[in-house]
Amino acid sequence: MKTIDAKGMTYKELNEKVREVVASGEKKIKLINVNGQRYIADAIDKPVQIIIEGVPGNDLGAFMNGPTVIVNANGQDHIANTMNEGKIVVHGDAGDVLGYGMRGGKLFIKGDVGYRVGIHMKEYRDKVPVIVIGGRARDFFGEYMAGGIIILLGLNASNNSDSRIAGNYFATGMHGGVIYVRGRLEDYQLGKEVAVLEPDESDYKTIKKYVTEFAKDLGFDAGEILKSKFIKIKAVSHRPYGNLYAY
Amino acid sequence: MKTYQLPEVKIERDKDRCINCLVCVRQCAFEAHKVDDEGEVYSEDEKCVACQRCVSLCPTNALYIKDNTPFVKDNANWTAETQKYIWKQAETGGVLLTGMGNPKPYPIYWDHLLLNASQVTNPSIDPLREPMELRTYLGSKPDSIEIEMVNGEPVLKTKLAPQLMVKTPILFSAMSYGAISYNACEALARASKELGTFWNTGEGGLHKNLYQYGPNTIVQVASGRFGVHSEYLDAAAAIEIKIGQGAKPGIGGHLPGEKVGEAVSQTRMIPVGSDALSPAPHHDIYSIEDLSQLIYSLKEATEYTKPVSVKISAVHNVAAIASGIARAGADIIAIDGFRGGTGAAPTMIRDNVGIPIELAIAAVDTRLREEGIRNRASVIAAGGFRNSADVIKAIALGADAVYLGTAALVAMGCHVCQKCYTGKCNWGIATQNPYLEKRLNPDIAAERLYNMVKGWSHEIMEMLGGMGINALESLRGNRLHLRAVGLSKEEMDVLGVQVAGSPMA
Numbered sequence: 001m002k003t004i005d006a007k008g009m010t011y012k013e014l015n016e017k018v019r020e021v022v023a024s025g026e027k028k029i030k031l032i033n034v035n036g037q038r039y040i041a042d043a044i045d046k047p048v049q050i051i052i053e054g055v056p057g058n059d060l061g062a063f064m065n066g067p068t069v070i071v072n073a074n075g076q077d078h079i080a081n082t083m084n085e086g087k088i089v090v091h092g093d094a095g096d097v098l099g100y101g102m103r104g105g106k107l108f109i110k111g112d113v114g115y116r117v118g119i120h121m122k123e124y125r126d127k128v129p130v131i132v133i134g135g136r137a138r139d140f141f142g143e144y145m146a147g148g149i150i151i152l153l154g155l156n157a158s159n160n161s162d163s164r165i166a167g168n169y170f171a172t173g174m175h176g177g178v179i180y181v182r183g184r185l186e187d188y189q190l191g192k193e194v195a196v197l198e199p200d201e202s203d204y205k206t207i208k209k210y211v212t213e214f215a216k217d218l219g220f221d222a223g224e225i226l227k228s229k230f231i232k233i234k235a236v237s238h239r240p241y242g243n244l245y246a247y
Numbered sequence: 248m249k250t251y252q253l254p255e256v257k258i259e260r261d262k263d264r265c266i267n268c269l270v271c272v273r274q275c276a277f278e279a280h281k282v283d284d285e286g287e288v289y290s291e292d293e294k295c296v297a298c299q300r301c302v303s304l305c306p307t308n309a310l311y312i313k314d315n316t317p318f319v320k321d322n323a324n325w326t327a328e329t330q331k332y333i334w335k336q337a338e339t340g341g342v343l344l345t346g347m348g349n350p351k352p353y354p355i356y357w358d359h360l361l362l363n364a365s366q367v368t369n370p371s372i373d374p375l376r377e378p379m380e381l382r383t384y385l386g387s388k389p390d391s392i393e394i395e396m397v398n399g400e401p402v403l404k405t406k407l408a409p410q411l412m413v414k415t416p417i418l419f420s421a422m423s424y425g426a427i428s429y430n431a432c433e434a435l436a437r438a439s440k441e442l443g444t445f446w447n448t449g450e451g452g453l454h455k456n457l458y459q460y461g462p463n464t465i466v467q468v469a470s471g472r473f474g475v476h477s478e479y480l481d482a483a484a485a486i487e488i489k490i491g492q493g494a495k496p497g498i499g500g501h502l503p504g505e506k507v508g509e510a511v512s513q514t515r516m517i518p519v520g521s522d523a524l525s526p527a528p529h530h531d532i533y534s535i536e537d538l539s540q541l542i543y544s545l546k547e548a549t550e551y552t553k554p555v556s557v558k559i560s561a562v563h564n565v566a567a568i569a570s571g572i573a574r575a576g577a578d579i580i581a582i583d584g585f586r587g588g589t590g591a592a593p594t595m596i597r598d599n600v601g602i603p604i605e606l607a608i609a610a611v612d613t614r615l616r617e618e619g620i621r622n623r624a625s626v627i628a629a630g631g632f633r634n635s636a637d638v639i640k641a642i643a644l645g646a647d648a649v650y651l652g653t654a655a656l657v658a659m660g661c662h663v664c665q666k667c668y669t670g671k672c673n674w675g676i677a678t679q680n681p682y683l684e685k686r687l688n689p690d691i692a693a694e695r696l697y698n699m700v701k702g703w704s705h706e707i708m709e710m711l712g713g714m715g716i717n718a719l720e721s722l723r724g725n726r727l728h729l730r731a732v733g734l735s736k737e738e739m740d741v742l743g744v745q746v747a748g749s750p751m752a
Contacts, residue, residue: 015547038540043477043548059544065477078531081544082468084476097531101472103516119530120472122516144526146517173526176518238521239504246341247669 002026007033011057015039022046031056036076041069047086058095061088064105077114080107083129089217093135102129102148106210110218111135112156115167116143121177123147132214139167142233143191146176151210153182153225170194171233175240179233180207182225190233193240199232250334253317253327254292258301264309271301271310276671276683298664300673332594343594346667346677348494348586348631348653351598356605356738357637361747363728365715372717374708380718381704383648385485386410386554387578388622408578409554411465411485413648414443415704416719417638419696420583420629420652421467421489421558423451425502425511425523426590426667427656428684431676434659434692436460441697447650448474450489450500450525452514458482465556468545470499471525473515477548485579486545487556488538490529493587493630496560496601500525501591505670506679539575546576554578561585561607561630562600566614573615573624581650582607584630588653590677591668604630605644609742612645612724621724635706644742645724651700658699659692727751 002021006014014037021029027048031040034054041050045065052060052071061069062081074092082101089108096114099107102121112135119140121129129148136157142150154165165183172191180199190196199207207230208222215222258279267288271280279294280301295312302310317327332343365371372379387408395404419435426449433456435446440463447465452474457464461482468475469489480486491497502511502523512519532538542555556579557572559565565582572580584604589597608628615621628641629650638649657663660674667677675687707719716722730747731739739746 011547019550039544039547042544043480045477058540062544063475063477063480063548078540081531082472082475100531101475103476116530120470120524120526122472124513124516127516143530144524146521146524173524175521175524238518241501241522241524242504244342244501245344246335246339247344 001028001030003030003032005033006031006035006037006054009037011037011039015042018050019044022048034073041067041086061086064088074111075109079109080105080131083107091218096138099129099131102131103127104129106213107131108214108217109133109135113137116140118142118145118148118150118179120144120146121148121150123177130210132210134214134218134220136163137166140169140172141166142171142174142177142179143169144173144175145171145179145235148177149206149210150177150179151182151207151214152179153211153214155182155220155225157183164189171235173240174233174235175238176235178203180230181233182228182230184231185233193235193237194233195236197232197234199230203232204230249338252293252331252334254295254315255317256295256297257292257313257315258290258295259311259313260288260290261309261311264307266307266309268306270304270306274300274304274673276673276678276680277666277669296664296666297662298666298673299662344591344668345594345597345665346589346591347663347665348588349598350665353585353603356603356734356742357633357640359732359734359738360605360640360729360742360744361732362636362639362643362710362714363730363751364713369715371715372712374705374712377712378717379708379712380720381415381707383413383416383719384410385413385579385625385627385647387624390622409552411445411554411579412443413445415700415707416642416646416648417442417700417703418444418465418627418648418650419446419655420587420650421447421449421465421487421492422652422656423449423467423473423502423590424454424514425449425451425473425506425679427677428672428675428679428687429454429456429510430684430687430689431656431659431692432457433689434687434696435655436463437689437693438696438700439463441693442700444700445484447487450474451502451511451523452516453479453482454510454514467558468541469525470527470529471515471523473517473523473525480545480549480553483553485554485556486549487558487579487581488529488541488545488577489558490532490538491558491560491562491583492589493560493583493585493601493604494589494597495592496562496585496596497527498593498596499527503591503668503670508679511679535571535575538572538577542576556581556627558583558629560587560600561602561604563602565602565607566610569611569624569626570614570618570620573620577624579625579627580611581627581629582611583650584628586631587629588631588656589667604628604641606738606741608641608644608646609726613743616724635703636710638703639707639710639722640729642719642722643725643729645726647723654699655696658695659687660695 036057038057043063065084071090075090075094077095087106093111115138157165212222393404439446450469466483557577558581585601625647628646672678
């Protein structure tokens with residue numbers, strides 16, 4: 001394992017160093033004293049493991065294509081932006097617009113996330129991106145979602161309205177993919193393009209598969225989480241705006 | 248109730264010439280030509296879109312498409328068109344949809360600008376006998392350069408930003424695979440390679456067969472992020488962040504599900520038949536700082552080896568926005584005027600939002616010069632360039648190069664019927680229907696594109712030579728070579744040109 005001390009480094013210096021180490025064939029890299037440097041693991045296409053000590057900056061793992069990134073702190077905005085393959089695990093909370101246009105791979109966040117998470121995720125055949133959030137989410141969760149799987153666990157949510165599991169405009173404009181929520185959502189929280197369904201056996205199989213992996217990575221008891229009831233959110237139509245126009 | 252609407256065109260069939268061969272029936276995807284029970288061909292005027300496909304292919308020249316603008320009681324306000332729009336909406340409650348660029352009779356400033364030529368003094372140059380340089384480098388230029396002497400030889404010490412080299416200041420505009428057919432994309436790619444210029448994927452991703460044209464490809468990253476992944480970014484010569492489009496400033500895009508077949512589905516990573524929705528904003532860009540973040544995210548992803556362009560539509564505050572884009576780190580600013588084309592846009596937005604590209608080029612060039620940052624980014628202008636004279640005038644106003652969209656489609660066979668959004672393009676261009684797509688032969692289309700740009704480039708050399716200039720660089724932003732006719736003082740002030748007849752002071 002190679003350790004890089006990021007103290008005092010600009011993002012450009014740090015990422016150049018990371019790329020250099022990846023190119024040298026190193027399989028495991030540890031970044032210490034990371035303090036807000038952006039674009040870590042941006043577009044790296046080797047299956048390396050990158051462990052980050054400290055808070056990485058925005059666009060962590062953007063366009064990433066293969067690495068496994070473990071953040072032993074909170075994350076910031078735009079993690080897994082247009083990510084293609086690989087895995088990012090954040091042992092804390094994370095910010096806004098996570099997994100924007102994500103095409104593949106996995107993003108696991110232990111705690112809460114901000115606004116517009118999982119926007120415009122996509123899928124094609126067996127290439128299906130997955131996001132699992134341990135905590136709660138803010139508004140516009142899964143907006144414009146076109147594919148993939150998102151699981152929102154809300155392990156720290158309560159009935160108190162200040163700590164509800166998700167914000168408003170949930171899955172607005174969704175036209176593909178699926179979202180599973182542990183618990184329930186009120187009708188007023190949902191975008192008008194989606195319906196709430198009862199998960200079937202195959203849905204619970206999917207939930208079990210990813211929750212088990214998530215719990216193992218982040219130190220939760222999967223059995224305990226899976227005891228709860230989930231709901232399934234899906235788009236009513238592949239063409240939510242098909243009737244918008246006068247032909 | 249459905250209001251009967253008189254057809255806008257009339258199909259005339261010369262029965263003496265018609266041999267009932269049914270070519271017109273097979274050619275019309277809009278089903279304007281039909282066969283009756285006795286095998287006789289007939290036409291339905293109301294279905295005709297005036298694309299002229301049947302007229303062009305009729306072997307006996309028996310068909311004519313004629314204007315049949317419905318007569319409404321004389322009224323400049325309530326024209327046949329305004330009434331038709333209301334009826335359509337009264338019946339559907341929908342948003343009016345259209346294709347191609349703004350067709351309204353707004354002023355065309357190109358036609359009010361005239362070029363200079365040399366007479367007696369500063370003699371003109373004949374490009375047939377003397378070297379004439381159209382080559383242009385697009386990208387960020389340094390504020391100054393440092394040179395050091397190594398073994399008695401001068402060596403450039405300054406590290407230059409990556410540049411796109413074009414042999415002529417004409418590139419092909421972003422048109423996505425999905426909006427246009429695979430064959431149309433291939434023709435653009437091949438013509439670009441032959442011409443030493445670039446085509447632009449739009450936001451539809453890059454079909455795997457076209458990766459071989461990567462060195463002549465600009466790939467787009469837009470709000471829907473369709474087809475964006477590291478190989479796509481690596482394959483390209485440059486990356487363009489699409490913020491806006493001249494035909495529909497401020498809104499996103501909906502590629503209708505009808506155009507999302509198996510191959511488009513694979514390139515865009517969305518299910519077959521589903522609408523490809525591009526949100527109005529990039530959800531990771533709400534400020535110039537955020538834009539800068541995406542620019543550098545793309546530069547990091549490609550290790551600072553490719554220029555990053557940012558495309559915006561020309562809107563009221565375009566000069567200040569362009570300044571922000573240059574400061575955000577973009578190498579190229581692409582500006583699309585309000586006549587820019589589209590595969591589909593709401594009619595009211597296409598016809599009423601944005602500003603003319605002529606004014607936008609001048610405003611942006613002036614602002615960037617005033618701020619001393621004109622060198623930081625090249626400017627590519629787009630939006631309705633019709634001929635080489637428009638192109639050279641754009642260069643004189645301050646653009647580094649231009650993007651051609653509609654002109655390229657017309658070169659391939661488009662007759663500007665404005666029905667791209669239906670997916671029924673009879674010319675095989677704006678369609679994904681395999682039966683229609685086959686009509687566009689990429690060999691022939693590439694050759695036609697090549698010919699058009701070659702002809703325009705030669706005309707540009709002739710006009711440059713006429714001005715006594717032997718390199719395009721010397722004309723860029725040189726507005727003394729333009730004079731205005733029929734414009735107001737205010738318009739001339741924005742354009743930075745003087746009235747025709749004023750001296751070369």
